[in-house]
Amino acid sequence: MDKTKKHIPLSGLRDDVTSKCLTQQEVLNNAKYTQDGYVKVYGSIVGDIEES
Amino acid sequence: MNNKEYDVIIGLEIHIQCKTESKMLCKCPANYFGKDPNTQTCPICLGLPNTEILLPNRRAVELCILLGLATKCDIANEIAFYRKHYSYPDLPKGYQITQYDRPICSDGEIDVYDEKDKKHTIEIERIHPEEDVAKLIRDKEGNKDYFLIDYNKAGVPLLEIVTKPDIKSAYLAKEYANSIRQLVRYLDISDADMEKGQMRCEPNISLQERGKWKYEDGKILPLGDYSLNPKVEIKNIGSISAVEKAIDFEVNRIISELEKGRRIEQQTRGWNAEKGITEYQRMKEEAEDYNYTPDPDVPLIDITTEDIEKIAKELVELPNEKRTRYVSEFSLSDYDSRVLTADRRVSEYYEKLLKILSKEMPIEKAAKASSNWLTGAVFAISNEKGIDINEDTIPLPSLSYLILEFEKKVLTRNKAEELLKESLEKKKDLKKLIQETIEQSKKSIENLDTIVESVIQENPKAVNDYKNGKNATIGFLVGQVMHKTEGSTDPNKAKLILEEKLNG
Known part of the structure; x- marks a missing residue:
């Protein structure tokens, strides 16, 4: 797979600049459950999870 | 109970958040500290459908090379990014973009010093950039039915620094972590504040029976028919000092298990700083569990000698x-x-x-x-x-x-x-x-003569004691002079004047 992949030089990578983000509301509109600005995921769906 | 002697074998995996402006594969700001949840994201770092990542952040790759140069690593001239697959709510795409068999930096080393100031060279297996995952937060009331997710952290550039399993004590592991933190701060790669999650240390620990294993080419190999004890990984370590405490606890726990004749399971445990113990989290995954595959969206990247020489100019005295x-x-x-x-x-x-x-x-x-x-x-x-x-x-x-x-x-x-x-x-x-x-x-000095006179007048008993041979009394009188001058007088000068007046 790598043999046919495109090569680029290090200088061709992306400049370290920022651009506008989505608003919190736009993010939360994509979630079924939300709380206090967070996306809420129920343990029963994802199983036993730990903080990260 | 058995009387076997064990060697402690520790490898350390450290993650450092890079001090870049933007994330690894999108243009969202990388500095999310203190920001409201889910305000530093875009469709790319949220892994929304029909989005494609941008090219990797050049600065993150440069910072990786810089750390590699500072730790005497070999720098690869061609690098590839891979997808590391696992299913977890902190990973919106279902895979993490990272490196696998061709890291940017490999075979480095760093010197650390033990309790007796003896030098130990810790071997670094690899350093590579990757993207961070989102933050999962447990409910404040401890309700375990659900988790809250903040995607601000998802996609922030990380450097993963992995040692070979050649750290021989908890103290050296702590010193190594401390040296890495110093190094990235010196080079302005990261603030590496563990409380802010900018640096995370995850030790891998195993105990092997003395004389029944050997260290070769960065690997622990059994001798004869000895079966190696598996390693235990510790997560959730929140400070440099906790690195040592968590390893010490885990070493003692493993010894206790082995002495009871129990088999050690390969597992991930979490450090509970409040209780000062490690707690079982899950069985530890192997590399094959992650199904690494080359990422088709990231081209191969060529790194030239000129690139490395340019980055080397950022090295400072370490x-x-x-x-x-x-x-x-x-x-x-x-x-x-x-x-x-x-x-x-x-x-x-x-x-x-x-x-x-x-x-x-x-x-x-x-x-x-x-x-x-x-x-x-x-x-x-x-x-x-x-x-x-x-x-x-x-x-x-x-x-x-x-x-x-x-x-x-x-x-x-x-x-x-x-x-x-x-x-x-x-x-x-x-x-x-x-x-x-x-x-x-x-x-005060102009008035010192007057002050000394007044001290002599006000302390007749001390003056008599001194004149009767109790030389130590002079200290008390000097103290009185210092008190009156509010400590601004040279006590030796005060003593000389007192002695002149009392002996004269």
Whole structure:
């Protein structure tokens, strides 16, 4: 797979600049459950999870 | 219970958040600290359908190379990014973009020192960039039915630094973590504040029966028919000191299990700092569990010698080099050199102070005086009050003036430290405080004769005791003079005048 992949030089990578983000509301509109600005995921769906 | 002896084998995986403006594969800001949840994201780092990642952030790759150069790594001339697959709510795409078999940096090393100051060279297997995952937060009331997710952290550039399994004690593991933190701060790669999650340490620990294994090509291999004990990984370590505590606890736990004849399972455990114990989290995954595949959206990246030479210009004198120079050039003790070089900003402040003082006294004396004041009173006061040492909080002309007046014996140590403390506590101009004190002191000296007379008049018993041969009483009388002059008088001078008057 790598043999046919495109090569680029290090200088061709992306400049370290920022651009506008989505608003919190736009993010939360994509979630079924939300709380206090967070996306809420129920343990029963994802199983036993730990903080990260 | 058995009487077997075990060797402790530790490998350490450290993640450092890069100090870049933007994330690894999109243009969202990388600095999310203190921001409202889910306000530093875009469709790319949220992994929304129909989005494609951008090219990797060049600065993150450059910072990786910079750290590789500082740790004497080989730098690859062609690198590839991979997808590491696992299913977890903190990973919106269902895979993490990272590196696998061709990391940017490999086969490096870093020197650390044990409790007896013996040097140990820790071998670094690899350093590579990857994207961070989102933050999962447990409900404040402890409700375990659900988790809250903040995607601000998802996609922030990380550097993963992996050692070979050749760290032999918890103390060395802590020292290694400390050295990596120093290094990335010196090179301005990261602030590496563990409380803010900018640096995470995950040790892998195994205990093997002494004489039944060997270390070869960075791997632990069994001898004969010995079956290696599997390794245990510890997560959730929140400070450098906890690295040592967590490993010590885990080593003792594993020994206890082995002595009971129990088999150790390969597992991931979490450090519970409150209880001071590790707790079982899950079975530990192997590399094959992640199904690494080359990422088709990231091209192969060529790194040339010219690229490396350009990045190498960002290298600065590193802590161990600086420490050696302080010992040889300034004749400082190894301990003082280590303390002064622990933080790059402090060492820079020290050298500026030294430059000023060396115009007024021999360089070695200036070096020792600067070191004594910084590692003594200045550190003590700044630690107590939580004040950063820099040219704004303690202007160099003021501190050098204080040290010079102390060296000239115009100020006593107590008085000088008192003025330093007052200036920092009350944000007063230190130089002005010193000048006012010297002015007062001059007036006091003019009045010293009168003050000594009054002390003699007011303390007839002490005077009689002295005259009757109790020479130690002079100390009490000197103390009375110091009290009346509010400590501004040189006690030796007060003693001389007292002796003249009492013996005359």
